Amino acid sequence: MLSKRIIPCLDVAHGRVVKGVQFVDIIDAGDPVEAAIKYDEQGADELTFLDIRASHESRDTLYHMVTEVAEHVFMPLTVGGGVKALKDIEGLLHAGADKISINTAAIFNPELVKEAAERFGSSTIVVAVDAKNVGNHWECFTHGGRKPTGINAVEWAKRMSDYGAGEILLTSMDADGTKEGYDIPLTHAVSDAISANVVASGGVGTLEHLAEGLRDGKADAVLAASIFHFGTFTIAEAKAYLAEQGIPVRQV
């Protein structure tokens, strides 16, 4: 049976992990390779790296980091942040990434997603959707939730899936950082509407939240950052809990 995936997310800047990874036995908390190895040992199903200060100048640093990580861990790697053109995708894939997450560039240039899926395959292309509740529906926002786009988030996710994105990384800007759980109605609405896989993101504070995202939100995978970084829970603890709840997960 296909397992639901647990994906730790690492924010990086200038090739270093930021927003603190605090494993007890880690020597250098900012080292992406060390963090990746730690998550690999814990049985993470995938890793996602988001370059939060992506700039033209820092591209080579990011490629170098991805190459380093890919030499040490043998699991799917998603990389995002500042992806604007096919050559960015090609560069990251060549460095060793398996999936590339496109965010703002998809809003400004939806055709990029179509071209990228045709050229590199649907399973390689992830579209990150940052959604906010605006009363009777959810709207896409850019710039970390500051700029509204006027685009209906569920319809947008459907369009991106139809354009060939194999996965939607769905972040609730309302839930993000609250530790009160995923936006379940949003996750459920998108999961039911699209053919692409849905990765729920934003708001995890407890293991129960992971179960809710997978069971009630019908997500295919759950992404979390702080609960794993700060050692609140290990991936193994998360999987043991989910298995108890009857959710299929891969035990390592």
Place this chain on the structure above:
Amino acid sequence: MSKLALIDYGMGNLHSVAKALEKVGTDVDLVKDADALKGYERVVLPGVGAFRDCMTALKETGLDTAITEQLKQGMPFLGICLGMQALMTASHEFGLYQGLNIIPGAVKHFPESHPERGFKIPHMGWNDVAFAAGKPIHPVLAPLQNQQVYYVHSYYCTPENPEHMLAASSYGDYPFACAIGRDNIVAVQFHPEKSQKAGLAMLESFVNWNPS
């Protein structure tokens, strides 16, 4: 020269397959040239992309004939994902295209997705490798017992001869061949190079495999 040829037909990302093989202690040469294949001890055909493009590239370079010839000579072969599908007689991906016809059978598409039932295409994520009860487990696949491996695919192989089916998996209500082979040939639908310890163990057993 190293002993393992990793076929480079100009598509997909060879990086991770090469790194994983190196991790288990083998030197890897990327081989683009049909004539060069002869000198190697074993061969890996990876694959990402579309069946048609893969077969076109193999034909243009003459690698299709070279691979077929070496497999007849008994060279141990590992096909991964599209590299497994290429062994079949034909594929229905974007029309009907001929494969290498080393394992008789067709490559078919999963049925349409049903998001409301959680059935999505591509089949992406960690899933089982199941072995038929009472049948000996192929030595290359032995490390995968009770392990899940990483899959990303929309098409699957349907070998005509049940003897060629080495392991099965299923997605939703659909069972499919996740490993096929005969004699010196083994091929898998999943990505051992992305399947952490279990995948590396399988690659290691392939590089040490001496089919008689």
